[in-house]
Amino acid sequence: SAKRRALQTAALLAVCVNKAPRNGDLGRFVLGEDLVRSPDGSWSLEWEQEKTGHSTEAGALWPEVCAVLDAHLLCGRPERHIQLRYRDLLGCNWLTLTEKAPGRAWPSALVKEAIGVPAHDLRTLVADTMRWQDPETAANVIAAHLGHKTQAAGGG
Secondary structure: HHHHHHHHHHHHHHHHHHHOOOOEEEEHEEEOOOOOEOOOOOEEEEEEOOOOOEEEEEOOOHHHHHHHHHHHHHHHOOOOHHHHHHHHHHOOOOOOOOOOOOOOOOHHHHHHHHHOOOHHHHHHHHHHHHHHHOOOOHHHHHHHHHHOOOOHOOOO
Protein backbone atom coordinates (compact mmCIF):
# COMPACT_ATOMS: atom_id res chain seq x y z
CA SER A 1 0.00 0.00 0.00
CA ALA A 2 1.01 3.63 -0.34
CA LYS A 3 1.26 4.04 3.44
CA ARG A 4 3.63 1.07 3.80
CA ARG A 5 5.82 2.34 0.95
CA ALA A 6 5.97 5.81 2.50
CA LEU A 7 6.98 4.32 5.86
CA GLN A 8 9.61 2.10 4.20
CA THR A 9 11.01 5.14 2.43
CA ALA A 10 11.05 7.19 5.63
CA ALA A 11 12.83 4.35 7.48
CA LEU A 12 15.42 4.02 4.70
CA LEU A 13 16.13 7.74 4.61
CA ALA A 14 16.31 8.01 8.40
CA VAL A 15 18.83 5.18 8.70
CA CYS A 16 20.89 6.55 5.78
CA VAL A 17 21.06 9.97 7.42
CA ASN A 18 22.17 8.43 10.72
CA LYS A 19 24.82 6.26 9.03
CA ALA A 20 24.74 5.51 5.32
CA PRO A 21 25.25 1.78 4.71
CA ARG A 22 26.51 0.39 1.42
CA ASN A 23 23.79 -0.44 -1.09
CA GLY A 24 24.40 -4.18 -0.73
CA ASP A 25 23.89 -3.97 3.03
CA LEU A 26 20.96 -1.58 3.10
CA GLY A 27 18.24 -4.13 2.38
CA ARG A 28 19.71 -7.02 4.38
CA PHE A 29 19.24 -5.90 8.00
CA VAL A 30 17.36 -8.35 10.20
CA LEU A 31 15.27 -7.20 13.13
CA GLY A 32 16.70 -8.45 16.40
CA GLU A 33 20.07 -9.28 14.85
CA ASP A 34 21.43 -6.25 12.98
CA LEU A 35 18.77 -3.73 13.91
CA VAL A 36 17.81 -4.08 17.57
CA ARG A 37 15.15 -2.25 19.57
CA SER A 38 15.64 -1.96 23.32
CA PRO A 39 12.67 -1.95 25.70
CA ASP A 40 13.40 1.74 26.41
CA GLY A 41 12.57 2.54 22.77
CA SER A 42 16.10 3.09 21.53
CA TRP A 43 17.37 1.32 18.43
CA SER A 44 20.91 0.25 17.56
CA LEU A 45 22.42 -0.96 14.32
CA GLU A 46 25.43 -3.23 13.88
CA TRP A 47 26.12 -5.44 10.88
CA GLU A 48 28.76 -7.33 8.95
CA GLN A 49 29.43 -5.58 5.66
CA GLU A 50 28.90 -7.77 2.66
CA LYS A 51 31.68 -6.12 0.65
CA THR A 52 34.45 -6.20 3.26
CA GLY A 53 33.31 -8.84 5.75
CA HIS A 54 34.08 -6.35 8.51
CA SER A 55 31.68 -5.50 11.28
CA THR A 56 30.48 -1.91 11.47
CA GLU A 57 27.92 -0.16 13.57
CA ALA A 58 25.96 3.01 13.99
CA GLY A 59 25.56 2.40 17.71
CA ALA A 60 22.50 3.95 19.30
CA LEU A 61 20.45 5.58 16.58
CA TRP A 62 19.22 9.14 16.95
CA PRO A 63 15.86 9.49 18.74
CA GLU A 64 14.25 10.82 15.55
CA VAL A 65 15.40 7.73 13.65
CA CYS A 66 14.04 5.51 16.42
CA ALA A 67 10.63 7.20 16.12
CA VAL A 68 10.61 6.63 12.34
CA LEU A 69 11.53 2.95 12.78
CA ASP A 70 8.74 2.52 15.33
CA ALA A 71 6.25 4.13 12.94
CA HIS A 72 7.42 1.81 10.15
CA LEU A 73 6.92 -1.29 12.29
CA LEU A 74 3.55 -0.13 13.60
CA CYS A 75 2.19 0.99 10.21
CA GLY A 76 -0.76 2.73 11.83
CA ARG A 77 -1.17 0.46 14.85
CA PRO A 78 -1.37 2.12 18.29
CA GLU A 79 2.02 3.03 19.81
CA ARG A 80 1.34 0.83 22.83
CA HIS A 81 1.73 -2.22 20.53
CA ILE A 82 5.34 -1.53 19.57
CA GLN A 83 6.97 -4.12 21.87
CA LEU A 84 4.56 -6.85 20.75
CA ARG A 85 4.98 -5.89 17.11
CA TYR A 86 8.78 -5.87 17.41
CA ARG A 87 8.73 -9.27 19.14
CA ASP A 88 6.50 -10.68 16.40
CA LEU A 89 8.89 -9.40 13.71
CA LEU A 90 12.14 -10.70 15.22
CA GLY A 91 14.12 -12.44 12.49
CA CYS A 92 12.33 -10.56 9.72
CA ASN A 93 13.82 -8.17 7.21
CA TRP A 94 13.60 -4.60 8.46
CA LEU A 95 12.12 -3.21 5.24
CA THR A 96 9.72 -5.92 4.09
CA LEU A 97 8.78 -7.02 7.62
CA THR A 98 8.80 -10.57 6.27
CA GLU A 99 11.49 -13.24 6.13
CA LYS A 100 12.27 -12.23 2.54
CA ALA A 101 14.73 -9.41 1.89
CA PRO A 102 14.03 -7.02 -0.98
CA GLY A 103 16.05 -7.14 -4.18
CA ARG A 104 19.50 -5.57 -3.88
CA ALA A 105 18.66 -2.53 -6.00
CA TRP A 106 15.22 -1.81 -4.52
CA PRO A 107 16.24 0.18 -1.40
CA SER A 108 18.46 2.51 -3.41
CA ALA A 109 15.77 2.93 -6.06
CA LEU A 110 13.29 3.86 -3.34
CA VAL A 111 15.72 6.49 -2.02
CA LYS A 112 16.20 7.85 -5.54
CA GLU A 113 12.45 8.02 -6.08
CA ALA A 114 12.10 10.04 -2.87
CA ILE A 115 15.03 12.47 -3.12
CA GLY A 116 16.30 12.24 -6.68
CA VAL A 117 19.61 10.51 -5.99
CA PRO A 118 20.44 6.86 -5.17
CA ALA A 119 21.39 5.80 -1.65
CA HIS A 120 25.10 5.56 -2.47
CA ASP A 121 25.17 9.29 -3.13
CA LEU A 122 24.38 9.81 0.55
CA ARG A 123 27.60 7.97 1.45
CA THR A 124 29.47 10.19 -0.99
CA LEU A 125 27.88 13.29 0.55
CA VAL A 126 29.00 12.21 4.03
CA ALA A 127 32.57 11.66 2.84
CA ASP A 128 32.69 14.93 0.91
CA THR A 129 31.35 16.85 3.90
CA MET A 130 33.99 15.30 6.18
CA ARG A 131 36.74 16.14 3.68
CA TRP A 132 35.51 19.73 3.51
CA GLN A 133 35.21 20.11 7.30
CA ASP A 134 38.62 18.75 8.27
CA PRO A 135 40.82 17.60 5.35
CA GLU A 136 43.69 16.56 7.63
CA THR A 137 41.71 13.94 9.57
CA ALA A 138 39.01 13.18 7.01
CA ALA A 139 40.45 9.89 5.75
CA ASN A 140 40.52 8.42 9.27
CA VAL A 141 37.02 9.60 10.10
CA ILE A 142 35.58 8.47 6.78
CA ALA A 143 37.19 5.04 7.07
CA ALA A 144 35.72 4.57 10.54
CA HIS A 145 32.30 6.00 9.76
CA LEU A 146 31.70 4.39 6.38
CA GLY A 147 33.39 1.09 7.18
CA HIS A 148 36.19 1.26 4.64
CA LYS A 149 38.92 -1.36 4.84
CA THR A 150 41.65 1.26 4.54
CA GLN A 151 42.06 4.95 5.15
CA ALA A 152 43.06 5.37 1.50
CA ALA A 153 39.48 4.53 0.44
CA GLY A 154 38.25 7.74 2.09
CA GLY A 155 41.12 9.92 0.97
CA GLY A 156 39.22 11.09 -2.10
